[in-house]
Amino acid sequence: MIGALTGTVIDRRADTIIFDVRDVGYEVFVTSRFVGGAEQQRLWVHHHVREDTESLFGFSDRDERDLFAVLLTASGVGPKLALAILSALTPAQLRSALAGDDVAQLTLVPGIGKRTAQRLIVDLKTKVTAREADLGGSSTALTEVRLGLESLGYTTQEVAQAVAGLDPSQAVEVLMRIALSRIGGRDA
Numbered sequence: 354m355i356g357a358l359t360g361t362v363i364d365r366r367a368d369t370i371i372f373d374v375r376d377v378g379y380e381v382f383v384t385s386r387f388v389g390g391a392e393q394q395r396l397w398v399h400h401h402v403r404e405d406t407e408s409l410f411g412f413s414d415r416d417e418r419d420l421f422a423v424l425l426t427a428s429g430v431g432p433k434l435a436l437a438i439l440s441a442l443t444p445a446q447l448r449s450a451l452a453g454d455d456v457a458q459l460t461l462v463p464g465i466g467k468r469t470a471q472r473l474i475v476d477l478k479t480k481v482t483a484r485e486a487d488l489g490g491s492s493t494a495l496t497e498v499r500l501g502l503e504s505l506g507y508t509t510q511e512v513a514q515a516v517a518g519l520d521p522s523q524a525v526e527v528l529m530r531i532a533l534s535r536i537g538g539r540d541a
Contacts, residue, residue: 354400354402355398355400355409356397356398356400357395357396357397357398358372358374358379358381358395358396358398358411359374359393359394359395359396360372360373360374360375360379360393360394360396361373361389361390361391361392361393361394362389362390362391362394363378364378365389368382368383368385368436369381369382369383370383370387370389370411372389372396372411379409380409381396381398381409381410381411382408382409382410382411382432382433382436383410383411383412383436384412384417384436384439384440385440386439386440386443387411387412387413388413396411396412396413397411397412397413397414397415397417397418398410398411398412398418399411399412399418399421399422399432401425401432408432410432410436412439416444417439417444420439420444420447420448420481421435421436421439423477423480423481424438424439424477426476426477426480427472427473427476427477428472428476429469429472430473434464434465437462437463437464438459438462438465441461441462441463442458442459442461442462442513443517443518445495445516445517445518445519445521446458446513446516446517447481448481448495449495449496449499449516450474451473451474451477451478451481452478452481452495452496453496453499453500454474454478455499455509456470456471456474457509458509458512458513459473459474461509461510461513494521494522494523494524494525494528495516495519495521495528497525498516498519498525498528498529498532499512499516501525501529502515502516502529502532502533502536507536511536512532514535514536515532515533515535515536516528516532519531519532
């Protein structure tokens with residue numbers, strides 16, 4: 354099994370790259386947020402094997418790759434849908450949506466309706482929170498910030514953009530101040 358590759362991106366398509374590792378070009382499916390350049394970089398890989406095909410799915414960091422593997426354990430989620438989820442939501446946003454039972458956030462992903470979002474929450478909530486406990490992290494602060502912003506009347510899209518990339522280890526008050534300044538147009 355391939356777990357990681359070090360090389361350079363030599364070609365990019367809509368959802369795949371050709372990743373050159375010592376003159377061997379690997380076709381790798383990536384999220385739309387993946388940024389690859391001509392410089393050498395490490396690509397964390399999920400090697401997906403089925404009886405009729407083998408595919409590589411690449412990620413910028415190990416956490417995103419591990420979350421991809423957790424998504425595959427959910428009923429009805431294959432690698433393409435898991436990749437679409439991670440293209441639409443950052444790992445922090447996904448964890449926050451699952452922890453906060455945020456169906457609206459999950460339905461922002463193309464191909465996920467209300468029923469599928471509810472099923473994802475049921476299937477993955479305990480798996481993701483158990484994994485976070487193992488890592489020593491918590492998305493509780495992010496969930497509180499998300500709920501606070503929604504109670505102030507901000508849309509799901511505004512809330513998602515405001516909490517994207519926030520550090521869940523910070524105090525809720527600090528996170529809320531940063532999120533409100535992002536919504537107000539000032540970068541924090």
